[in-house]
C-alpha cells in the first residue's frame with residue numbers, strides 16, 4: 001500500500017511537472033531570458049499570456065517613453081514617464097552599445113491582490129565577457145486585465161502607499177516619517193522665486209523625501225542599481241515635475257531649477273545652460289555657487305597648466321568629484337544674468353555651437369575664453 005501511494009505521488013509529480021513546466025527558456029520569440037528556477041503559474045495558458053504581454057512591453061518600451069499599450073494607461077497622466085527607469089536601460093556607455101544589457105525574468109511573486117504579481121527583472125551584459133556586468137535588478141507589477149492579457153505598472157505607488165502626504169503651497173511632500181514644515185515653507189518660497197526669475201507661473205512639484213539613495217531606489221522598484229550604493233546624498237528631478245530627494249531633506253534647490261531651465265541649444269551648450277542655471281540658482285551637493293567657484297578657482301591656481309575648456313569638454317572631475325560643467329556652467333549663467341538678465345538666453349535659443357553662443361552673449365571669442373573664465377574665477381577667493 002505504501003509503495004502504491006509512493007508511485008501515485010511520483011506519477012502525480014511527473015504529470016504536474018509536464019503540464020506546468022514547459023521550458024520557455026529555449027523560446028526564441030521572447031526578447032528576455034527566464035531564470036531556470038522561476039515559480040511559474042499552474043495554468044499554462046495564463047503563464048504563456050503573461051510572458052507574451054511582458055515580451056510585448058520589453059520589445060516596444062524604447063519606442064516612446066510617454067505611451068505604451070502594455071502599460072497601465074492611467075500611469076501616463078500621473079507620472080508622464082512611468083517606466084522612465086527602464087527606458088533605454090540596455091545602453092552601456094562603457095561598451096558604447098545601445099543594446100548591451102539584456103533582460104532576464106528572475107521571478108514572479110504573488111501579491112495580496114488576486115491577479116496581480118510582482119515581476120523581478122535583471123538587466124545584465126553578455127556572459128561572454130570576462131567581467132561581470134549587472135546593470136540593475138528592477139521590479140514591476142503585472143495586472144491581469146478583463147480580457148485575460150496583462151498590463152504593467154510601477155512599484156512606486158505600492159511602495160509609498162503608507163507614506164504621508166502634505167501639500168505646502170506649490171509642493172506636495174511624500175515622506176515616510178516626519179516633515180520639517182519650516183524648511184518646506186522655505187522650499188515653497190524658493191520655488192516661487194525661481195519661477196519669478198524665469199518669468200513663468202510656479203510649477204506644482206511632487207517631492208519624495210527619502211532618507212538616502214538606497215531608500216530612493218527601493219521605492220522606485222530597484223533591488224539593485226549601482227548608483228544607490230555610490231551616491232551619498234543626491235537625488236533627481238524627473239518627468240511629471242517629480243523630485244526624488246535622497247538627502248533626507250525638504251530642501252533641494254538645484255533640482256527645483258531643472259524644471260524651469262530653458263531648453264537652449266544642443267549638446268554642450270544645452271548642458272551648460274541646464275546644469276549651469278541649476279548650480280547658479282540652487283548650488284549643488286549642498287554648496288552655494290560661490291563656494292563651488294572658490295573651490296574651482298583654487299584648483300586652477302594650483303594646476304595652472306590645466307586647460308579648463310578641455311576639462312569642460314571631457315567631463316573632467318575637480319579633485320575626482322565635481323564635473324567642471326557645474327562650476328563653469330554656474331559661472332557662465334551668472335555672467336549672462338548679470339549682463340542681460342535671463343532674457344539673454346533668448347539670443348541663443350537656436351544656437352547649436354557653445355563657443356558661438358558665448359561670443360554672442362558675453363562677447364568673448366573661443367581663443368580668449370579660457371583666460372576669461374580663469375580671470376572671472378579669480379574673483380572668488
Ligand SMILES: [Zn+2]
Nearest residue numbers: 254258275278
Ligand atoms: Zn543638475
